[in-house]
Amino acid sequence: MDEKPLNREIRQAEAEATLAPAPAAQGNLARVQSLPWLLFIVALAIAAWLAWRQFGPQDYGDPVATSLVAFEEQNRLTVFSAQLSPVVASEDSRLFGALRSRQVAVIPAQVDYTLDLSQVDRTRLAWDEASATLSVQLPALEVGRPNLDEARAQYLREGLWITRDAQDNLSRQNTRLAEQQAVQAAANPVLLNLARSAARSAIRQNLAIPLEVAGYGEVTVSVRFDGEQEPQ
Numbered sequence: 024m025d026e027k028p029l030n031r032e033i034r035q036a037e038a039e040a041t042l043a044p045a046p047a048a049q050g051n052l053a054r055v056q057s058l059p060w061l062l063f064i065v066a067l068a069i070a071a072w073l074a075w076r077q078f079g080p081q082d083y084g085d086p087v088a089t090s091l092v093a094f095e096e097q098n099r100l101t102v103f104s105a106q107l108s109p110v111v112a113s114e115d116s117r118l119f120g121a122l123r124s125r126q127v128a129v130i131p132a133q134v135d136y137t138l139d140l141s142q143v144d145r146t147r148l149a150w151d152e153a154s155a156t157l158s159v160q161l162p163a164l165e166v167g168r169p170n171l172d173e174a175r176a177q178y179l180r181e182g183l184w185i186t187r188d189a190q191d192n193l194s195r196q197n198t199r200l201a202e203q204q205a206v207q208a209a210a211n212p213v214l215l216n217l218a219r220s221a222a223r224s225a226i227r228q229n230l231a232i233p234l235e236v237a238g239y240g241e242v243t244v245s246v247r248f249d250g251e252q253e254p255q
Contacts, residue, residue, distance in 0.1 A: 086150045089237050090157060090230050091143070102225050103136040103218035107169070109204035113196035115182075115189040124182030126193035130201040131175050134209040135167040136218035138226075156243040157234065159226060163249050164218055169205035171198060219248060 112127045142162045149158040180193070208214070227244040234242045 086157060086234055086237070086239060086242075087145055087148045089233055090148055090159075091145070092233070098139070098141045100138045100140055100222075100225060100229075101135050102138055102164070102222040103214075105134045105136070105209060105214050105218075107132045107134060107205050107208050109201040109208070111197045111200035111204060113193050113200065115185075115192050115196075117186065117189060122182070122184055122186070122189070124180065124185045124189050124193065126181075126190075126197060127179040128194075128197040128201065129177045130197065131172040132169040132201065132205040133172070134169050134205060136209075136215075136222070137165045137167060138162065138222055139165060154243065155239065155241070156245055157230060158245045159230065159247070161222065161226065161246060161248050164215065164222060166206075166209050169202050169209065171201055171205070173198065222246075222248075 108129055108131055110127070110129050112125065115124045115126075116122070139162055143159070147160045150156075151158070178194075178197075180190070182189075185193075223246040226246050230244045231242050
């Protein structure tokens with residue numbers, strides 16, 4: 024039997040086995056070659072997600088609801104206090120006019136101007152996203168009852184003889200007159216305008232800060248009162 028052809032066939036088979044990689048080796052090589060691409064795709068996806076979080080559209084919720092929460096924290100807000108000093112005088116007559124007395128009094132008084140924020144609901148708020156402006160319509164200011172500080176009152180009395188009953192009567196009259204005068208003074212347009220200005224400033228601050236914290240950035244708060252035609 025001639026062994027040369029057989030030897031040649033054996034050597035050829037060994038050479039082919041050496042040149043052709045095994046299936047397992049081919050799989051490992053494919054995985055090694057694809058790994059950099061997979062890492063690149065993952066990095067690209069992470070970068071795109073971070074960019075969307077930073078620069079993409081943001082949803083901070085409802086600005087009107089955020090503002091209503093700020094109002095709910097304080098149902099009544101004192102925005103301004105006026106310090107007044109009514110000067111009043113009263114007279115007393117007794118014994119058919121034989122005893123006459125007169126008392127002049129200066130009684131310090133404080134009047135508070137408040138807002139009833141419990142009246143503010145969604146119908147009084149409007150949000151303009153284009154200009155980042157929140158429009159607020161407030162109810163009319165409420166002028167409180169004057170708080171008389173009779174402990175610091177100053178009195179000037181006139182009369183030959185002022186009985187205790189006469190003095191009490193003069194003090195009661197002056198207290199009533201001082202309260203009436205304080206109510207009239209509190210309704211003065213100058214004081215009302217000062218109170219409204221203070222109210223606008225307080226509302227702007229109370230609403231702008233929560234909206235800024237909520238992520239809306241610099242917000243314009245336009246405030247007007249019932250009966251006013253244009254925002255102030």
